[in-house]
Amino acid sequence: MLTPHPDGGGTPARMTAWVEGTVHALRQWTDRLYSLQVEADIAPFKAGQFGRLALDIDGERVARPYSFVNGPDNPLHEFYFIVVPGGPLTQRLAQLKAGDTVYVAPRAAGFFVLDEIPDAGKLWMLSTGTAIGPFLSILATNEVWSRFPRIVLVHAVRTRAELTYADTIRSLLDAHPGQLDYIPFVSREETDIGLRGRVPDAIRDGSLETRAGLTIDAKDSQVMICGNPAMVSDTQAVLTERGMQKNRRREPGQITTEQYWKT
Numbered sequence: 001m002l003t004p005h006p007d008g009g010g011t012p013a014r015m016t017a018w019v020e021g022t023v024h025a026l027r028q029w030t031d032r033l034y035s036l037q038v039e040a041d042i043a044p045f046k047a048g049q050f051g052r053l054a055l056d057i058d059g060e061r062v063a064r065p066y067s068f069v070n071g072p073d074n075p076l077h078e079f080y081f082i083v084v085p086g087g088p089l090t091q092r093l094a095q096l097k098a099g100d101t102v103y104v105a106p107r108a109a110g111f112f113v114l115d116e117i118p119d120a121g122k123l124w125m126l127s128t129g130t131a132i133g134p135f136l137s138i139l140a141t142n143e144v145w146s147r148f149p150r151i152v153l154v155h156a157v158r159t160r161a162e163l164t165y166a167d168t169i170r171s172l173l174d175a176h177p178g179q180l181d182y183i184p185f186v187s188r189e190e191t192d193i194g195l196r197g198r199v200p201d202a203i204r205d206g207s208l209e210t211r212a213g214l215t216i217d218a219k220d221s222q223v224m225i226c227g228n229p230a231m232v233s234d235t236q237a238v239l240t241e242r243g244m245q246k247n248r249r250r251e252p253g254q255i256t257t258e259q260y261w262k263t
Ligand SMILES: Cc1cc2nc3c(=O)[nH]c(=O)nc-3n(C[C@H](O)[C@H](O)[C@H](O)COP(=O)(O)OP(=O)(O)OC[C@H]3O[C@@H](n4cnc5c(N)ncnc54)[C@H](O)[C@@H]3O)c2cc1C
Pocket: 007, 008, 009, 050, 064, 065, 066, 067, 068, 079, 080, 081, 082, 084, 086, 087, 088, 089, 090, 091, 110, 129, 130, 131, 133, 258, 259, 260, 261, 262
């Protein structure tokens, strides 16, 4: 059996053995944002990893990587996706209904996991759009709460309606007062919540740290960045200017990233 390539590309769909999953529910948040719950007998995964979903479209099995939103202890798998205009798979995923079949890769993959992150006083979780998913999975573990005294979850979206999973986040905030902070960013709408604009700009001008009441520093911070590749690279560049560097197994740093597509 082949393991999907960790970067989410790579393994041709035809070479992967697939598990037949059953759609439990499809939740629609906005005209283009959905959460898909799937029952599938797959191997255990680590919070922050991604699986692969596939459908047969015009005689071909079309597969894409999706981060798990559920914690590893929750057997009902959840994936949060946006329908991309012209995107082959997402248009079809959005049409699924309870009881339908969706193929799921038998094993998860990816290194966007706590095992790869050194201990620190502060864990910054920076996401755009659907990339809040892996952070919600990580926040469902006990490990993250025992290892990081302060955690800041940042969710950057275009419009306020895209600030999804509010109930889940509210429960986490209630369960971990003083340990978790949630800072939304809305870029294309005036709103009365969160910060306006983009994450790297708010790091550069200090407004993110002011809002959190915490510094982002090489000495005591770990920063996980996930989502839009331009946001990932722009944010990494700002942090590098501050003397932070990428986490590597042999050379621990402070920055850990995952990009959802290639630029
Ligand atoms: C490791 C990894 C994990 C991923 N996890 C998720 C996830 O949890 N949720 C999710 O929605 N997508 C996720 N993606 C992207 C996903 O695999 C698909 O690319 C996406 O769902 C679009 O599929 P498609 O076949 O419709 O279009 P594609 O042909 O795959 O994509 C077309 C274009 O759509 C844009 N795009 C792709 N994904 C997104 C996105 N998430 N948000 C905004 N624009 C996007 C890009 O410009 C891309 O070039 C992940 C990708 C990787 C590499």
